Amino acid sequence: MISANLLAEFKSKVGKSLETTIPPETHGESWRKFPLGGFNLSEFNSSFAVGESINIHSSLNSTDWTEENASKVSVLLEELLKQSAGNYFALLSLFHAKEYYYFEIDENRADILDWQFQSEESLSASSVFLVRVGKNTSSKIKEGYKTVSKTGNLHLLASVSFYWLEKSSYLKLQTREDYDSDLYHFRSVFSHQERDSKLELSTLPLGGFRGKTFYFPRLAGTGSEANISGLTALSKREFNDVEILVTHLADHTNSKLVYKTIVADKSHHIFTGNLHIPANLKKVTAHQESHNLSMNKKARAEAIPKLEVFAEDVSCTHGATVGDIDEEQLFYLLSRGLNPNEAKHLLVSAFYNEMISKIAFSEEDAAALSVLVQEKILAGGD
Incomplete structure (x- = not known):
């Protein structure tokens, strides 16, 4: 399992970065066409599910968890934090996420991975999905998101995905997003590729x-x-x-x-x-x-x-x-x-x-x- 202390330290750094990051405004180049006028972030911040516990899901069990694995995860998280700098909603997701999913895929774990995140609550939610594909490994992943509105009230989903491809690895990835008509959704997808790696990412976002x-x-x-x-x-x-x-x-x-x-x-x-x-x-x-x-x-x-x-x-x-x-x-x-x-x-x-x-x-x-x-x-x- 991912060390809770390692993740707590990471989220502390995320919190400090979030404090100094300005929420998006219409004069920003990436947001000048987004209808921010009707979006009040403070209304959603207070609706994130509360709780002190952090659930950590990993493809590694306790016997697999070594100092080498811990070092790889630390490098991945530091690179993710670096790439998220200035990205308010990516930082928001990393900070509020109660569920961190980490999958380390090597030649012994190369079957198709079918991962689904589903929210049927009126509360806002955030999700973090992390994948590391080992060297000389080929893998296929289905990554899905589905939300259902029970109250008809506007709610928010902020999600982050990060794929790290080691030397000569190959990842075929399908992401599918099926959102309800009351959802604001902000998603950041990062990838880092080493020598001779290949990423095929296909996405099908529907609704929202x-x-x-x-x-x-x-x-x-x-x-x-x-x-x-x-x-x-x-x-x-x-x-x-x-x-x-x-x-x-x-x-x-x-x-x-x-x-x-x-x-x-x-x-x-x-x-x-x-x-x-x-x-x-x-x-x-x-x-x-x-x-x-x-x-x-x-x-x-x-x-x-x-x-x-x-x-x-x-x-x-x-x-x-x-x-x-x-x-x-x-x-x-x-x-x-x-x-x-x-x-x-x-x-x-x-x-x-x-x-x-x-x-x-x-x-x-x-x-x-x-x-x-x-x-x-x-x-x-x-």
Whole structure:
């Protein structure tokens, strides 16, 4: 088990950092489009579940816990604290979390890990999920979040995930977020990759009242690779803001971002893809693209690429599209005898099928995810 003293010391440092960190304001670059006007953080701070105990869940039992393990966890936590500096909601989650989940995966523990966080309370909640993939190890993980509103009152979920990939490791990760319509959600996802490691992260966030998600992949080792793909489906008046900052810190590193969004009714989605490549790096390849499908003229989707490239020996590309359902394609399907719902079903499926295949772990998984997206988008209603 993770040492309670180690975690208590870490949370003490988090508390000190949180005290000096200013909550987000509309003039901040990452928050200028988020509707902070109706968000009063103090109302949610007081609703976090109270209690002095910290529940620590780990894949390591007492016989596995060694000084080497303790050292690895300490390094991971220190790096997480470093990367969370200035990120108010990441620090908030680390400070308030009553449940810390730590998984150390090696060649003896390489089966698919299916982890779920579920909240059915009206209280606000926070979650911390930590993974370390050992060198030369391949692993698959499903990470899920689900909230249910029992009272109809607005509540908050703040979550942090951190994935540490050691040398020559591989992690295929699927994250799924199924949020209720009364939830504010703030999520920070960090990753640190050593030499020749590969991360394939696919995410499917659905629902929520208002949300902001940060991804911070860091390619720290030569030859490391990160592929991030996502599919968001929003309806009603839902708002979701996704921001990714890919940081290349070593030569011969590769990154690829592909994100697709479907917005219906009066929903609003923002995707911001940031890329940072410092000077003197060699043989770096980075690509990002964002594709957005609007089902209603009152729905909004925005794609914002931002590239900071200071090295010369690099290959960087980006692209973005925002559009409605093709009227000619729709007319063609209608002329073939399909009703409007069937025609829209086919066109929407064609838009996201490739992304579903990347996210899913199996054909059965892909079919289930496809049903979720169709129900979300074609249910209709505002």
